Amino acid sequence: MPVISKIQIKNASITKTNLFKLLDLISQEKFLIAPAEGPDLEDINFLPVTGAEQICFDYENTLVPPKEYFFGQSECMFSFSPRSNESITVTDQSEELVFFGVRPCDVKAIELLDKFYERSFVDDYYLSKRACSVIISVACSQLNEECFCTSVGSGPVLTEGFDIQLIDAGNDFAVQVGSEKGLQLYEQYQDFFGAPIDVDAEKEFEKAKASEPGFDLQRVYDRLKSNKVDDRLWADIARRCQSCGLCLLLCPTCSCYTVIDRVTPNGRNLRMREWDCCYFEGFTRMAGGQNPVKPKEEMIKRKYYHKLVQQIDEFGMSGCTGCGRCNTVCVGNVNWLENIRKIEGSGRDV
Amino acid sequence: MNLKHVATTCPYCGAGCGFYLKVKEGELAGVIPSKNHPVSQGRLCIKGITSWQSVIGADRIKKPLVKKNGEFKETSWDKALDLVAEKLTAVREKHGPDSLGVWGSARCTNELNYLAQKLARAVLGTNNVDHCARTCHSPTVAGLVRSFGSGAMTNSIDELKDSACIFAVGSNAPEAHPLIGWRIITAKDKGARIIVCDPRKTDMAQYADFHIQHYPGTDIALLNCLMNVIISEGLEDKEYVRTRTEGFEELKKAVAKYTPEYTEPVVGVSSRMLAKAARLYATTKPASIIYTLGITEHTVGTENVMSVANLAMLTGNVGIESGGVNPLRGQNNVQGACDMAALPNVYPGYQKVDDPQIQQKFEKAWDVKLSPKPGLTLTDQLIQAREGNIKGLYIIGEDPLTSDPNITEVRKALESLEFLVVHEIYMTPTAKMADVVLPGASFAEKTGTFTNSERRVQLINKAIEPICSSRGDWEIVCDVATRMGYPFEYADTAGVMDEIASLTPIYGGISHDRIRKVGLQWPCLDKSHPGTKYLHKDKFSRGLGKFHAIEHRPPAEVPDEQYPFILSTGRIRFHYNVGTMSRRTHLLDREHPFMFVEVNTADGERLSIRDMDDCTVSTRRGQLTVKARVSDRVKQGVLWMPFHFVEAPANLLTNDAFCPIARTGEYKACAARLEKAK
Numbered sequence A: 001m002p003v004i005s006k007i008q009i010k011n012a013s014i015t016k017t018n019l020f021k022l023l024d025l026i027s028q029e030k031f032l033i034a035p036a037e038g039p040d041l042e043d044i045n046f047l048p049v050t051g052a053e054q055i056c057f058d059y060e061n062t063l064v065p066p067k068e069y070f071f072g073q074s075e076c077m078f079s080f081s082p083r084s085n086e087s088i089t090v091t092d093q094s095e096e097l098v099f100f101g102v103r104p105c106d107v108k109a110i111e112l113l114d115k116f117y118e119r120s121f122v123d124d125y126y127l128s129k130r131a132c133s134v135i136i137s138v139a140c141s142q143l144n145e146e147c148f149c150t151s152v153g154s155g156p157v158l159t160e161g162f163d164i165q166l167i168d169a170g171n172d173f174a175v176q177v178g179s180e181k182g183l184q185l186y187e188q189y190q191d192f193f194g195a196p197i198d199v200d201a202e203k204e205f206e207k208a209k210a211s212e213p214g215f216d217l218q219r220v221y222d223r224l225k226s227n228k229v230d231d232r233l234w235a236d237i238a239r240r241c242q243s244c245g246l247c248l249l250l251c252p253t254c255s256c257y258t259v260i261d262r263v264t265p266n267g268r269n270l271r272m273r274e275w276d277c278c279y280f281e282g283f284t285r286m287a288g289g290q291n292p293v294k295p296k297e298e299m300i301k302r303k304y305y306h307k308l309v310q311q312i313d314e315f316g317m318s319g320c321t322g323c324g325r326c327n328t329v330c331v332g333n334v335n336w337l338e339n340i341r342k343i344e345g346s347g348r349d350v
Numbered sequence B: 001m002n003l004k005h006v007a008t009t010c011p012y013c014g015a016g017c018g019f020y021l022k023v024k025e026g027e028l029a030g031v032i033p034s035k036n037h038p039v040s041q042g043r044l045c046i047k048g049i050t051s052w053q054s055v056i057g058a059d060r061i062k063k064p065l066v067k068k069n070g071e072f073k074e075t076s077w078d079k080a081l082d083l084v085a086e087k088l089t090a091v092r093e094k095h096g097p098d099s100l101g102v103w104g105s106a107r108c109t110n111e112l113n114y115l116a117q118k119l120a121r122a123v124l125g126t127n128n129v130d131h132c133a134r135t136c137h138s139p140t141v142a143g144l145v146r147s148f149g150s151g152a153m154t155n156s157i158d159e160l161k162d163s164a165c166i167f168a169v170g171s172n173a174p175e176a177h178p179l180i181g182w183r184i185i186t187a188k189d190k191g192a193r194i195i196v197c198d199p200r201k202t203d204m205a206q207y208a209d210f211h212i213q214h215y216p217g218t219d220i221a222l223l224n225c226l227m228n229v230i231i232s233e234g235l236e237d238k239e240y241v242r243t244r245t246e247g248f249e250e251l252k253k254a255v256a257k258y259t260p261e262y263t264e265p266v267v268g269v270s271s272r273m274l275a276k277a278a279r280l281y282a283t284t285k286p287a288s289i290i291y292t293l294g295i296t297e298h299t300v301g302t303e304n305v306m307s308v309a310n311l312a313m314l315t316g317n318v319g320i321e322s323g324g325v326n327p328l329r330g331q332n333n334v335q336g337a338c339d340m341a342a343l344p345n346v347y348p349g350y351q352k353v354d355d356p357q358i359q360q361k362f363e364k365a366w367d368v369k370l371s372p373k374p375g376l377t378l379t380d381q382l383i384q385a386r387e388g389n390i391k392g393l394y395i396i397g398e399d400p401l402t403s404d405p406n407i408t409e410v411r412k413a414l415e416s417l418e419f420l421v422v423h424e425i426y427m428t429p430t431a432k433m434a435d436v437v438l439p440g441a442s443f444a445e446k447t448g449t450f451t452n453s454e455r456r457v458q459l460i461n462k463a464i465e466p467i468c469s470s471r472g473d474w475e476i477v478c479d480v481a482t483r484m485g486y487p488f489e490y491a492d493t494a495g496v497m498d499e500i501a502s503l504t505p506i507y508g509g510i511s512h513d514r515i516r517k518v519g520l521q522w523p524c525l526d527k528s529h530p531g532t533k534y535l536h537k538d539k540f541s542r543g544l545g546k547f548h549a550i551e552h553r554p555p556a557e558v559p560d561e562q563y564p565f566i567l568s569t570g571r572i573r574f575h576y577n578v579g580t581m582s583r584r585t586h587l588l589d590r591e592h593p594f595m596f597v598e599v600n601t602a603d604g605e606r607l608s609i610r611d612m613d614d615c616t617v618s619t620r621r622g623q624l625t626v627k628a629r630v631s632d633r634v635k636q637g638v639l640w641m642p643f644h645f646v647e648a649p650a651n652l653l654t655n656d657a658f659c660p661i662a663r664t665g666e667y668k669a670c671a672a673r674l675e676k677a678k
Helices: A016-029 A104-117 A124-131 A180-188 A201-211 A217-225 A231-240 A296-315 A325-329 A336-344 B051-055 B077-095 B110-124 B138-147 B157-162 B178-189 B219-232 B238-244 B248-255 B260-267 B271-283 B301-314 B334-339 B356-366 B378-387 B407-415 B473-483 B493-503 B586-591 B601-606
Strands: A006-015 A031-037 A044-049 A074-081 A084-090 A097-102 A133-138 A164-169 A172-179 A257-263 A269-275 B003-009 B018-024 B027-033 B065-068 B071-074 B100-103 B165-169 B193-197 B210-212 B287-291 B325-327 B392-396 B419-424 B436-439 B448-451 B456-460 B565-570 B596-600 B614-619 B622-631 B638-642 B655-658 B670-676
Touching: A006 A016, A006 A180, A016 A031, A016 A097, A016 A172, A044 A097, A044 B003, A074 B027, A097 A104, A104 A124, A104 A133, A104 A296, A124 A133, A133 A180, A164 A180, A172 A180, A217 A296, A217 A336, A231 A296, A231 A336, A257 B586, A296 A336, A325 A336, B003 B456, B027 B051, B065 B077, B077 B100, B077 B392, B077 B419, B077 B436, B077 B473, B100 B110, B100 B378, B110 B334, B110 B356, B110 B392, B110 B448, B110 B473, B110 B493, B138 B301, B138 B325, B157 B178, B157 B287, B165 B178, B165 B219, B165 B271, B178 B193, B193 B271, B210 B271, B219 B248, B219 B260, B219 B271, B219 B301, B238 B301, B260 B271, B287 B301, B301 B325, B334 B448, B356 B493, B378 B407, B392 B473, B448 B493, B596 B601, B596 B614, B601 B622
Parallel strands: A031 A097, A097 A133, A133 A164, B100 B392, B165 B193, B165 B287, B193 B210, B287 B325, B392 B419, B419 B436, B565 B638, B596 B622
Antiparallel strands: A006 A172, A031 A044, A074 A084, A074 A269, A164 A172, A257 A269, B003 B018, B018 B027, B065 B071, B065 B436, B448 B456, B565 B670, B596 B638, B614 B622, B614 B670
């Protein structure tokens, strides 16, 4: 079954008071995952909430993308006994989750992951979790410092691909229902919603685009594809890269993982899959020590090509959704947006 | 969905990054970076993001182990603790309190270290308490106390990004302290000038405007030369020198002979570059010096530290924002373990054991008679064990059989003991030699505090139940003390911190509740004190800063015909110290799974050793056969090895010659031979 069955968009509205009440009810009746403050350090991340008062409504975005609920940093696929092949226990993936507050860039990223994980090998671990989730996303009313979604067509407001989208309209949110799953949720809680109200999503988009130091994606695509980028750019990034992997591990569209068997301290045998990434030298090193993607410049060039050319060719959408997380986490001060602009800028200032 | 985030502090280096442990169904499932944390600011290194994996290995020690007929048998806590108490009591009665030693741990909490030194002093009755700072930054504490009056990083980590000049000597921050490396890269991006002094072309050196590639063990000659140029060209901060320091004339006299021309052959760096670097450092303010073990791990370690302090004071760079002398501490809580007095000569907060007033204060607080005699360092405890004078050791979270220089001698010392008890989370070579092994709790399994390199006291919170049957290791120390007739009664570690605060002026205002959201930097004198961002503003802790006149002395062992290379050791990005945790972390061990020696290309050619060839490195103490990494990263005539690999421990080779003041071993320079493996 496809993860998202799109429907013709149905419009409605909800007052902010009613939204609070609705989320409060959902949090009691279902598992609700929403932006919430962590303990002590008070960072905002997607966390299970058991009451609407725990939800943070005034937030930009989380540092860890919501992909972690479908494709976890570390997840057990199954446990097993090494001596008997009948003792395999597959981890239950059927917990129904409702998400609130996912940003358009991350909804777009999940759309790309959906395409990736059902491409050739159908990945049940990912897809079954996606099948029992429904996402209420919230369009952005302003761009953050590191964001550039308008250049890659993933925000600040979505035109399709969402379950339910909320757009801030002062005292109310405009509500758009865009999928079967979204419609089911909407119908279950229909009493909370009101008549459609007017918001001009197109205008919001144009306004955001004007304020963003963006780029022309087509031009970036052409220049990367025709290999017109000065190699000094890759050398500069390679020199800065400290191999922490965070720009990829926390990228909402990165989908790479490694599979390992782990024996826990109390003796259970687990087959795990864990986030992995192409900036780790061991990721592409072969037995015998040879590595086809070495030196580091090659790894870096490959990442830009993959996200800005290959995924556009394959999925018809950019592999970068403009969330800006990779800029926030870099200990080498590599700025992905600035580098894309250098790629776009015909190489003279590279 | 049973999922929570628990805020904590990274268990690896001294930068002290903050993050959340992700706990799913009661088990660790990942690390979530924190944007709000003042050090990490949303970032982490590869060790930090994978740190949760390091403590869930299948081979965690699960139950107390007692050795019978050379083999370990699992036993109950009660039996193991009774045995520890009984044996320690027996050794004390037979040989006296000073035949015992306790090693605290830079890997463990402040609360544990406080209790460990209290166990030694108040229960066993000896000041023989120390910890692994002895193998790293003890010269920093000794040297900076002599120069400034207190031995810690003078400034805060985040100030580095606003320095106009960064002078790094014997420090490879991007690999060893990645979040400090980030500040250096940021400073460089903002236009700061970078001077790196290191025998290797380290990752740090690639950001340098000047890379001074001097020989290992020639730091004093190098620093004296820079000061010679500064003074002879009149570039010193005369007003600062006059009003805030003493001993300038002696310094001037001492550095007079170290002209660039005189120094060039000693350090192996051109006189032109030495003069240029001196001018750049002296004329670019604020300038921050950072250093690590390239300075301290020498027989002249303490004097190296004082030379660094000389240079900073000469140019008026101490006591100002984004300046200073900044020793980057290598372990998560090595600052705290020093603060808590897991040291033989002081009580918590560097209060001297041989000061009668201080002794009285602690006798009153602990209600017991205390020894006024400073104890033995761990270096000397091992020497005295070989001599037959130390009979029992209680080692917490440390593996001297991998981490101390010349481990053949360390083995002899441990073999001569009547009783050895070790707290560990995994079986290490040292734990294997113990009579009793007590399973420790990792950073994810307990609540307490770590103090980072910038003196910031920060919380770690219990995220999961202690794995297997281990309990919080602070409780183990309490149990031992109580069984020996001195009840340690604390409800929790917050209670231990309250006692620490009541006796330690620099921690006077610290409590777990106060540091829940963001840590406090000591000195923090009382409950309303906001903590201290940088030290020595307007006045040094000791009053005037003191210049010391110091002469260059070569390492204890210098190359000769038989051993023509200088061998130095250090860390790589993907591993941490003796590898107990990083080698058990899948991604880290995959990034770098094997031991190696760095060889200069010209030396490789001469000896017909190619990259990845097997080769044998030998010193007067032992030999190892490892892979050669041939490149221009090391200077000709120099070899370099990491020390993370227990299967090929570099410290089989290193020299157990020690700094006479701080008693730290000379890990950074000894004479070695290199041959192609047969």
